[in-house]
Amino acid sequence: AQKITQTQPGMFVQEKEAVTLDCTYDTSDPSYGLFWYKQPSSGEMIFLIYQGSYDQQNATEGRYSLNFQKARKSANLVISASQLGDSAMYFCAMRPITNTGNQFYFGTGTSLTVIP
Amino acid sequence: GAGVSQSPSNKVTEKGKDVELRCDPISGHTALYWYRQRLGQGLEFLIYFQGNSAPDKSGLPSDRFSAERTGESVSTLTIQRTQQEDSAVYLCASSLDRGTYNEQFFGPGTRLTVL
Numbered sequence: 001a002q003k004i005t006q007t008q009p010g011m012f013v014q015e016k017e018a019v020t021l022d023c024t025y026d027t028s029d030p031s032y033g034l035f036w037y038k039q040p041s042s043g044e045m046i047f048l049i050y051q052g053s054y055d056q057q058n059a060t061e062g063r064y065s066l067n068f069q070k071a072r073k074s075a076n077l078v079i080s081a082s083q084l085g086d087s088a089m090y091f092c093a094m095r096p097i098t099n100t101g102n103q104f105y106f107g108t109g110t111s112l113t114v115i116p
Numbered sequence: 117g118a119g120v121s122q123s124p125s126n127k128v129t130e131k132g133k134d135v136e137l138r139c140d141p142i143s144g145h146t147a148l149y150w151y152r153q154r155l156g157q158g159l160e161f162l163i164y165f166q167g168n169s170a171p172d173k174s175g176l177p178s179d180r181f182s183a184e185r186t187g188e189s190v191s192t193l194t195i196q197r198t199q200q201e202d203s204a205v206y207l208c209a210s211s212l213d214r215g216t217y218n219e220q221f222f223g224p225g226t227r228l229t230v231l
Contacts, residue, residue, distance in 0.1 A: 035219070043205065045222035091158060103172065104149065104220065106159040 003027075004092055006107035013082045014115050020067070021077040021110045023092030031097040034075040035104070036066065039089040048090075051075060082114045118142075120223035122208050128229045129198055137193040137226045141210030148191050149220060150183055151207040159207065165191060198230045 003026040013019035025034065036048040051059045051066045059066040067076040075094075079086055092107040121140040129135050141148050150162040161175035165185040176182070180198075185191035195202055205227050209220035 037222075043225055045207065045209070045220075047219050047221070050219060093159075103161050103164060103175070104159075105161070106151075108158040 004094055004105050004107035006092055006110050008110045009108070010111045010113070012113050012115055013079075013086075015084060016081055018078060018080045019082055019112065021079070021090050021092075021112065023075045023077065023107060025073050025075065025092075025094045025105075027073075027094065027096050029096035029098055033095045033097070034066070034068070035093040035095070036064070036075075036077045037091045037093065038086075039091060039109070041088070045091075049077070079112075084114050084116060087112060087114045120208055120210050120221050122206075122223040122226050124226060125224065126227045126229075128231065130231050131200060132197055134194065134196045135198055135228060137195075137206050137208075137228070139191045139193070139208030139210075139223060141188070141191070141208070142221055144188070145210035145212055145221070146188050147211045148185055149209045149211075150191070150193050151209065152177075152204045153207055153225070154204045162193070162206075195228075198228075200230050203228055203230045 005024045007022055011019060032053045034051040038046045038048055049059050049061045049064045049066050051068045058068050063080045065078045067078055089109045089111050091109045093104045095104045120142055123138045127135055146167045148165040151159040152162055153159050163176055163183045164172040180196045183191060183193045205225040207225045208223045211220045
């Protein structure tokens with residue numbers, strides 16, 4: 001069974017500090033992609049970062065980096081130098097590559113609040 | 117258009133009525149997904165279209181839900197005999213292909229309220 005777990009329903013971080021949002025996943029498929037999305041209060045889903053299961057390096061995109069630990073099946077998002085505009089819901093998602101399933105599986109999300 | 121568009125943006129309906137939600141994907145995107153997001157919850161997969169292949173309907177919660185897509189164009193999600201538990205934001209997303217890297221571009225959603 002495919003499953004994404006985000007254990008932190010809410011997180012607070014001081015402006016300019018770094019924060020780590022946890023994500024663990026469960027899959028038996030050897031090939032998969034991991035994604036993080038941001039959903040501000042306006043509701044749109046914004047793609048942040050991607051990590052492939054066979055990628056050797058951890059993905060980075062500006063202030064976002066993905067701490068990928070394949071053996072532990074974790075894909076934590078690290079946001080450095082937090083800004084007030086980072087306050088939003090953050091969703092981790094996984095897409096296994098199979099011959100039968102094409103779904104994205106999303107976690108329940110983490111609400112991040114950046115404190116000035 | 118430059119992004120995924122959805123209409124209507126808001127829909128209020130009475131219990132028992134049918135509703136139809138529309139999604140216009142980004143031109144050239146062969147994959148299209150529908151999700152449901154209840155208030156304060158994560159995304160619930162509903163259905164996936166990839167080109168002319170048979171859709172993956174495994175996420176549809178009941179036979180009251182159906183979706184159509186003609187080729188690689190517009191998709192409609194239909195909910196028949198709506199129930200109050202159908203109230204949610206319905207999100208549509210499209211992407212280029214079904215490779216490992218398959219970033220989804222999301223539309224703004226349709227907020228459905230069933231009274």
